[in-house]
Amino acid sequence: MEIRHKTHILKITDQKITYDDRCLMSGIDQTPFCYLGHGDADITMYRGNFDIVDDVIERLPLTPIDHEMHETTLTLIMGYQGAPYATCMFELSQNGDLSLRVETTDARWNRLWLRLDAEPDEHVFGCGEQLSYFDLRGHHFPLWTSEPGVGRNKTTLTTFYADSRDHAGGDWWTTNYPEPTFISSKRYLCHADTFVYADFDFRPKGYHELQFWGIPKRIIFRTATSYQELLRKLTDMLGRQQPLPSWTSEGFIAGVQGGSERVDELISRFRRAQVPLAGVWCQDWEGVRITDFGKRLFWNWSANDQLYPELKSKIAAWRREGIRFLGYINPYIAADASQFPQAEQSGFFARRKDGTTYLVDFGGFDCGVIDFTNPAAYDWFKNLIKTNLIDVGLSGWMADFGEYLPTDVVLFDGSNPLERHNEWPALWARCNRDAIHEAGREREIIFFMRAGTSGTQGLCPLLWAGDQSVNWSLDDGLASVIPAALSAGMTGCGLTHSDIGGYTSRYGNIRTRELFMRWAEMAAFTPFMRSHEGNRPDTNFQVYDDPDALNHLARYVHVFRLLASYRTHVMSEAAELGLPAQRALFLHYEDDEITYSLKYEYLLGQDLLIAPVYEQAQTTRRLYLPEDTWVHLWSGARYGGGWHSIEAPLGQIPVFFRASSPFVELFDGLKSAVLD
Amino acid sequence: MEIRHKTHILKITDQKITYDDRCLMSGIDQTPFCYLGHGDADITMYRGNFDIVDDVIERLPLTPIDHEMHETTLTLIMGYQGAPYATCMFELSQNGDLSLRVETTDARWNRLWLRLDAEPDEHVFGCGEQLSYFDLRGHHFPLWTSEPGVGRNKTTLTTFYADSRDHAGGDWWTTNYPEPTFISSKRYLCHADTFVYADFDFRPKGYHELQFWGIPKRIIFRTATSYQELLRKLTDMLGRQQPLPSWTSEGFIAGVQGGSERVDELISRFRRAQVPLAGVWCQDWEGVRITDFGKRLFWNWSANDQLYPELKSKIAAWRREGIRFLGYINPYIAADASQFPQAEQSGFFARRKDGTTYLVDFGGFDCGVIDFTNPAAYDWFKNLIKTNLIDVGLSGWMADFGEYLPTDVVLFDGSNPLERHNEWPALWARCNRDAIHEAGREREIIFFMRAGTSGTQGLCPLLWAGDQSVNWSLDDGLASVIPAALSAGMTGCGLTHSDIGGYTSRYGNIRTRELFMRWAEMAAFTPFMRSHEGNRPDTNFQVYDDPDALNHLARYVHVFRLLASYRTHVMSEAAELGLPAQRALFLHYEDDEITYSLKYEYLLGQDLLIAPVYEQAQTTRRLYLPEDTWVHLWSGARYGGGWHSIEAPLGQIPVFFRASSPFVELFDGLKSAVLD
Structure with a gap:
C-alpha cells in the first residue's frame, strides 16, 4: 500500500x-x-x-x-x-x-x-x-x-x-x-x-x-x-528568531550592579580600558536580598529607588552616552514584595487546592506564580512590563525562569499543570513578546531567556545558556555552552549566548581570571557579548578589577564589533532559513562523518570555524577542520582538512576562516585588533 | 465464599x-x-x-x-x-x-x-x-x-x-x-x-x-x-541454625595472618594481655597477593607452604595449647592458581557462550566459577574441602562470596543463570555443609558466610555481616550490623556476627582504636567474637599493637566466656524455636509500639538488652527500655520502662538485664570482669 x-x-x-x-x-x-x-x-x-x-x-x-x-x-x-x-x-x-x-x-x-x-x-x-x-x-x-x-x-x-x-x-x-x-x-x-x-x-x-x-x-x-x-x-x-537590533553589535553588555553610582564608576573603568560598551545589564534594578545561595534579586518589578533613583532620566542620560540599559524580570512575585498584595487580591496567582495562593520556594524566599492561563493576570503582567520596563527606557532584559510550575497547582483555566509545565516557558516568552510588540518596539528591544519549549523559536529573540558553574567542567562549565548552542540550533533556535565567566560559584568553585578570559574570547564569536558578575560577585574574579583582563576584553569586543556586518549576514540566515548562527560543522559538510562527533567546535555562519579552549592551562587545542582551505585568524597560516594541533595561548582562541569566503577582507582585519 | x-x-x-x-x-x-x-x-x-x-x-x-x-x-x-x-x-x-x-x-x-x-x-x-x-x-x-x-x-x-x-x-x-x-x-x-x-x-x-x-x-x-x-x-x-560448638565459647577468635611465625608471635601478645583465645582465624592460610584494594588472598584452596609450613602438624600443636585454627575458602579458583588447570580440564567451571571458561574479575585478578549445577564439580569441590581443610585440621572457615554468578554464564545443567543467581549462596552453603556432614564433624566444625538466600537458615551455621567500612557510618559502619542481625533474625537466621573493627579501609576511612573497642564491646553480646585485620592491615588500628585496647578486649572476652551458659540457652532457643539470638525488642514486648522503631538496640535472648554506642566520641547513649525492671550491668542501677540517657564511657557499653531473669546471678558477675 x-x-x-x-x-x-x-x-x-x-x-x-x-x-x-x-x-x-x-x-x-x-x-x-x-x-x-x-x-x-x-x-x-x-x-x-x-x-x-x-x-x-x-x-x-x-x-x-x-x-x-x-x-x-x-x-x-x-x-x-x-x-x-x-x-x-x-x-x-x-x-x-x-x-x-x-x-x-x-x-x-x-x-x-x-x-x-x-x-x-x-x-x-x-x-x-x-x-x-x-x-x-x-x-x-x-x-x-x-x-x-x-x-x-x-x-x-x-x-x-x-x-x-x-x-x-x-x-x-x-x-x-x-x-x-x-x-x-x-x-x-x-x-x-x-x-x-x-x-x-x-x-x-x-x-x-x-x-x-x-x-x-x-x-x-x-x-x-x-x-x-x-x-x-x-x-x-516552529518559528524563527529575527536578527538582533544593531545596537547589540556596538559592543559589550557589561553585567554590573550595585546602583547608579557604582554602575557609573564601572562604566568609567571599562571606558578607561577602551572596552566598547553597548550597554549595561543591571539585574538589580529592582532591588536585592541576601540568601544562602548568595546575593539575589528582590523580585518586585519596578525600579528600586534606593539603588537607582530617577532611573528613567538616568537611562536617558546613559543613552546619550551611547549606553543602553538592560534589566531583569521573571514571572513570579516575592511574597514580601509591594506588588504581591494587589496580584493576590486580583487572583493573579496560581493556587493550592484549598484556594490559597501557591507559594513556591525559590531558595530562601517564597513567591507567587503569575497564572498565565488567566487572561487578566497575563494582561496585568504584560502591562507591568510595558509600564515599568519599556516606558522607563529599558532596551532589554533577562526574562528569567519559567521552569518552576509545580504539578500540584490549581490553574485558572482548570487545565492540568502536568500538561502545562513544559509549556510555561512559551507563555512567559509570549508575555514578553506581546508587551514589546504592543509597544511597537520589536526592532529595538530584546529579552533573553534560559527556559524554552516548542515555540521558543518564534517567541524568544535570544536564548542564554542558563547558569553555568564558574569552572572548566564539561557538563556545567565553559565547555557545556557549546553543545547547548549546537543542540538549540538543531531545534531551530538560531541565536543564543551565555554568561561570560559563568554564574554559579558554590562548593568551592571560584571563577578565575583565565576562565573569564577564555569565555570572553569565545563570546566574541557568538551573537551577543554579555558578562555576569555571578551569584557571589565579591569572592569571584571580576574583569573590571583586572587591567590585563580588561585589555584582553577590549581587544575581543573590538573583534566582536568588527564582525558586525558578518554577523548581520549570519543572523539574516537564521531569520530567513532557520540556519543557526552557531552551527554544527556537518550543516555545511554533511558527507564528513567526523563532523558528526564534534561537540566542542562550531561554525559561526558558514565561514568562521571556532574551536574554543575549554580546558584550564591549555595552550594548544587539537581540533578538526573539514575539507576546505582554512586560514588561521592569528597567524594567517593556511590549513587543509583533518586533525590539527593549534597553538592557542591565552588571548588567542583558535579561529579559522574559509579562504573562499566573501568576508575574507573583514576577517583579515581581525588579527590586528587582538595582536597589535 | x-x-x-x-x-x-x-x-x-x-x-x-x-x-x-x-x-x-x-x-x-x-x-x-x-x-x-x-x-x-x-x-x-x-x-x-x-x-x-x-x-x-x-x-x-x-x-x-x-x-x-x-x-x-x-x-x-x-x-x-x-x-x-x-x-x-x-x-x-x-x-x-x-x-x-x-x-x-x-x-x-x-x-x-x-x-x-x-x-x-x-x-x-x-x-x-x-x-x-x-x-x-x-x-x-x-x-x-x-x-x-x-x-x-x-x-x-x-x-x-x-x-x-x-x-x-x-x-x-x-x-x-x-x-x-x-x-x-x-x-x-x-x-x-x-x-x-x-x-x-x-x-x-x-x-x-x-x-x-x-x-x-x-x-x-x-x-x-x-x-x-x-x-x-x-x-x-526454612530450617534453623544449631547451637555453635562449645569451643566457640572459650574465647576470642583472633583474625591474624602472616604465616605461622607471625601468628605465634601474635598469640603470645594476646596471651600476655590475658585475652582468652578460642582460636586463630588465618584467612591467608592459602597464600596472598597484593592488589589495588589492599592485601588479598590467593584463592588456591590448599595450605600455603611458605606461609604455613607443615600446617597439619602445626594445627595439632596449636590445638594442644587450646587454640583452634580457622581458615578461608570461596567457590572460585584464581586463573593463576595451581588448582585451576585441573578444574578447567575437568569442565568444572561455568562457561561463556562460546564454550570457554567464564572468568570473573574479582578486583585485580580473574577467577573461574565452580559450576555447582555440575554434580561432578560439586563433588570435587566438596572433596577438596574435606581433604584440604577438614583433614588438615581446620575447625572452621569463612565461606566467603557466592554473590558473583554472572547472568550471562552458561551452566552445566542448562538452567537460566538469572534464576540461579540468588540461589547460588544456598548451593555454596550446601557444599560446605555436605563436606562437614560427610566428615561426620557437624558438632565441631563451623563455617560462616555473608551471602545468603532462602534455605540459608538450615544450611549455614553462622552468618557474618560482610565487609563493613572501618567507620561510624550508619549504613556501612558499626551501627549497620545491628539492623543486619535483627532483619536476618526476622528472616529466621538466628546466629550472626561481624568483623570486630570492620573491614574496608578505603577513601580515607581508617580504623581507629575507639571504633575497634566499641565494636569489641558489642561483639561480646553476640554469638561469636572474631576480629579482622581489614583489607589494609598495615595502615589501620590493630588491637595487638595497643596494650590498653588489649586489656579492654581481655575484659570483654572474659564477659563473653562468662556468658557461655546463657548463650547456650539462647542458641538452643534459636535451634528449637527459631528465635534469633539477637532479637528485636518487640519479640518479647509486642504491645509496645515504640519497640517497632528501634534499630540500634537489641535483646540477646530474652534477658539481656544491649544498646551499643555507635557514634564516635559519645559517652552517653539515649536508649529505650520496654516496661519491665531492668538492671544496668555496670552500675547495678534499676530502671523501669521508657527513654533513658545512660552514661557509657568507652569500655562500658550500655547493657541491662531483666531483674526477673533466671540468669541474674550470672549477669551480676559480669561487672567485675569489666570494672575490676
Whole structure:
C-alpha cells in the first residue's frame, strides 16, 4: 500500500512503514511500534529540581489488526489480542509532511510509547538545549523543563555536594529548555506536538523509543535531502528568531550592579580600558536580598529607588552616552514584595487546592506564580512590563525562569499543570513578546531567556545558556555552552549566548581570571557579548578589577564589533532559513562523518570555524577542520582538512576562516585588533 | 465464599481475600492485585556490583473473571478485558498455611507483580539481611545478592568515591543476603518460593507490591498470634541454625595472618594481655597477593607452604595449647592458581557462550566459577574441602562470596543463570555443609558466610555481616550490623556476627582504636567474637599493637566466656524455636509500639538488652527500655520502662538485664570482669 502526494510517498507493508524511503517503523507485526499504558507518577519539586518517579501500572503492546485508507490518510486499527485499543492515523499533508495521530478509546490511557526504526550508526540531534551531549544517540533524555543542576554529572564532587546539601546536582539531561523535537541523520525531522512530560530514548541499536505522558496531538515528520533544508522546514513550522537590533553589535553588555553610582564608576573603568560598551545589564534594578545561595534579586518589578533613583532620566542620560540599559524580570512575585498584595487580591496567582495562593520556594524566599492561563493576570503582567520596563527606557532584559510550575497547582483555566509545565516557558516568552510588540518596539528591544519549549523559536529573540558553574567542567562549565548552542540550533533556535565567566560559584568553585578570559574570547564569536558578575560577585574574579583582563576584553569586543556586518549576514540566515548562527560543522559538510562527533567546535555562519579552549592551562587545542582551505585568524597560516594541533595561548582562541569566503577582507582585519 | 481447615479460614468476597482475618487483597475487582508482564532486563556486573535496568514491555492488570472451588483450594481465573491470562490458586494446606500459585498460559510472561493489602501503620521486617533499615516500610528492596557496597549511602563522600572510582558504592538495599521473605505486624509471614530477581516495595500506604522476574513456584502465607510463633513457623519451613560448638565459647577468635611465625608471635601478645583465645582465624592460610584494594588472598584452596609450613602438624600443636585454627575458602579458583588447570580440564567451571571458561574479575585478578549445577564439580569441590581443610585440621572457615554468578554464564545443567543467581549462596552453603556432614564433624566444625538466600537458615551455621567500612557510618559502619542481625533474625537466621573493627579501609576511612573497642564491646553480646585485620592491615588500628585496647578486649572476652551458659540457652532457643539470638525488642514486648522503631538496640535472648554506642566520641547513649525492671550491668542501677540517657564511657557499653531473669546471678558477675 502506498499514498503519494507530490514527491512524497508513504508506504506500508506488513513489515515496515516508510516515508520518503526512510524506514519509520519496521517489523510492525512482530515488534510493536506502539504501546499504550496507564501510569501514576510521583513528582516532587525542590527549588526547581524535580524528583520524578513513574509507576507504570499497565502497558499494552499494540499491533495492527485492521486498516482503512483514504486519499491522503492511512489509519491502522491497533489492537491487543485481537481487540482494538487505538488508531494510528498517518496523513500526508499538503506541504508534504507526514503526521501521525494516535487516538484511544479510553481516557485512562495516559502513557504512550512509540518506537521509530533506527540504524546502528544513526545520529540524532536537537531535543532543545542539551548541555552534555550533542549527538543524542546512546542516551535517553527526559524532557521536562527544570533547573539544569549544578555540576550536572554524578561523578563530580560539585554535583555530589549540590545533591547532598541542596538537592540540586542535576544530570546529563537536566535543562531549562527541553523540546520533543529532533533531527535524524536519516535526514528527517520529528516533532511531537505536545507539552506533556516525555522521555526520548536513543539508546537501543534498532529503534528510538519516544515516551509521552499523555497522547500528543500529533507527531510530525518531514524529510529533506539536507540538514539545511530540514532546519528550514522545522523553523517554517516552529518559528524563527529575527536578527538582533544593531545596537547589540556596538559592543559589550557589561553585567554590573550595585546602583547608579557604582554602575557609573564601572562604566568609567571599562571606558578607561577602551572596552566598547553597548550597554549595561543591571539585574538589580529592582532591588536585592541576601540568601544562602548568595546575593539575589528582590523580585518586585519596578525600579528600586534606593539603588537607582530617577532611573528613567538616568537611562536617558546613559543613552546619550551611547549606553543602553538592560534589566531583569521573571514571572513570579516575592511574597514580601509591594506588588504581591494587589496580584493576590486580583487572583493573579496560581493556587493550592484549598484556594490559597501557591507559594513556591525559590531558595530562601517564597513567591507567587503569575497564572498565565488567566487572561487578566497575563494582561496585568504584560502591562507591568510595558509600564515599568519599556516606558522607563529599558532596551532589554533577562526574562528569567519559567521552569518552576509545580504539578500540584490549581490553574485558572482548570487545565492540568502536568500538561502545562513544559509549556510555561512559551507563555512567559509570549508575555514578553506581546508587551514589546504592543509597544511597537520589536526592532529595538530584546529579552533573553534560559527556559524554552516548542515555540521558543518564534517567541524568544535570544536564548542564554542558563547558569553555568564558574569552572572548566564539561557538563556545567565553559565547555557545556557549546553543545547547548549546537543542540538549540538543531531545534531551530538560531541565536543564543551565555554568561561570560559563568554564574554559579558554590562548593568551592571560584571563577578565575583565565576562565573569564577564555569565555570572553569565545563570546566574541557568538551573537551577543554579555558578562555576569555571578551569584557571589565579591569572592569571584571580576574583569573590571583586572587591567590585563580588561585589555584582553577590549581587544575581543573590538573583534566582536568588527564582525558586525558578518554577523548581520549570519543572523539574516537564521531569520530567513532557520540556519543557526552557531552551527554544527556537518550543516555545511554533511558527507564528513567526523563532523558528526564534534561537540566542542562550531561554525559561526558558514565561514568562521571556532574551536574554543575549554580546558584550564591549555595552550594548544587539537581540533578538526573539514575539507576546505582554512586560514588561521592569528597567524594567517593556511590549513587543509583533518586533525590539527593549534597553538592557542591565552588571548588567542583558535579561529579559522574559509579562504573562499566573501568576508575574507573583514576577517583579515581581525588579527590586528587582538595582536597589535 | 470460604474454605476452612482446622482453625484456619480463607474468605473471598468481591472486595477482599482474607486469611485468618488478615486482609491479604482488597478491592480486587477495582484494584487489581495481580499484574502479569513481559520485560527485558539489562544486567551488568562489575566486581560483584550490579547495574540492573528493566524494560517492561508489557504489563496487564488482571481481575478475577471466574472461579473454581474444591475442598481446600480456590482458583481464580484472572483476566484482562474478559480474556483469561492466568490462574491464582489459593490452597489451605494440612499445616494450615496458605499457598498461592500463579499459573500462566503463555511462557512469555516473565514479570509478576502481586499487591498485598497494607495498613498505613503496618510494619514489615525481614527480607534477609538488611543493613540500613530494620522496619522495611517506606522503602523498596530489590532482592538480588551482590556486594553490599562501600558506604551504602549516596549522600556520603565514601559512597561518592566508591561509585565514581570503583563503581562500588552500593545503596540502602544492597546486601549479600536478600530473601523474598518477610513478617508483617499484621501477624503473618510471607515467603516466596523462588530465586528470581525480586523487588518488594513497601512504600505505598495501601499495599505492598511484590515484583518477581519470573513466576514463583508459590507464595506461602502463615499466620500466628505472636511473632515468636511466626518465627517458629517460618523456621519450620526454612530450617534453623544449631547451637555453635562449645569451643566457640572459650574465647576470642583472633583474625591474624602472616604465616605461622607471625601468628605465634601474635598469640603470645594476646596471651600476655590475658585475652582468652578460642582460636586463630588465618584467612591467608592459602597464600596472598597484593592488589589495588589492599592485601588479598590467593584463592588456591590448599595450605600455603611458605606461609604455613607443615600446617597439619602445626594445627595439632596449636590445638594442644587450646587454640583452634580457622581458615578461608570461596567457590572460585584464581586463573593463576595451581588448582585451576585441573578444574578447567575437568569442565568444572561455568562457561561463556562460546564454550570457554567464564572468568570473573574479582578486583585485580580473574577467577573461574565452580559450576555447582555440575554434580561432578560439586563433588570435587566438596572433596577438596574435606581433604584440604577438614583433614588438615581446620575447625572452621569463612565461606566467603557466592554473590558473583554472572547472568550471562552458561551452566552445566542448562538452567537460566538469572534464576540461579540468588540461589547460588544456598548451593555454596550446601557444599560446605555436605563436606562437614560427610566428615561426620557437624558438632565441631563451623563455617560462616555473608551471602545468603532462602534455605540459608538450615544450611549455614553462622552468618557474618560482610565487609563493613572501618567507620561510624550508619549504613556501612558499626551501627549497620545491628539492623543486619535483627532483619536476618526476622528472616529466621538466628546466629550472626561481624568483623570486630570492620573491614574496608578505603577513601580515607581508617580504623581507629575507639571504633575497634566499641565494636569489641558489642561483639561480646553476640554469638561469636572474631576480629579482622581489614583489607589494609598495615595502615589501620590493630588491637595487638595497643596494650590498653588489649586489656579492654581481655575484659570483654572474659564477659563473653562468662556468658557461655546463657548463650547456650539462647542458641538452643534459636535451634528449637527459631528465635534469633539477637532479637528485636518487640519479640518479647509486642504491645509496645515504640519497640517497632528501634534499630540500634537489641535483646540477646530474652534477658539481656544491649544498646551499643555507635557514634564516635559519645559517652552517653539515649536508649529505650520496654516496661519491665531492668538492671544496668555496670552500675547495678534499676530502671523501669521508657527513654533513658545512660552514661557509657568507652569500655562500658550500655547493657541491662531483666531483674526477673533466671540468669541474674550470672549477669551480676559480669561487672567485675569489666570494672575490676
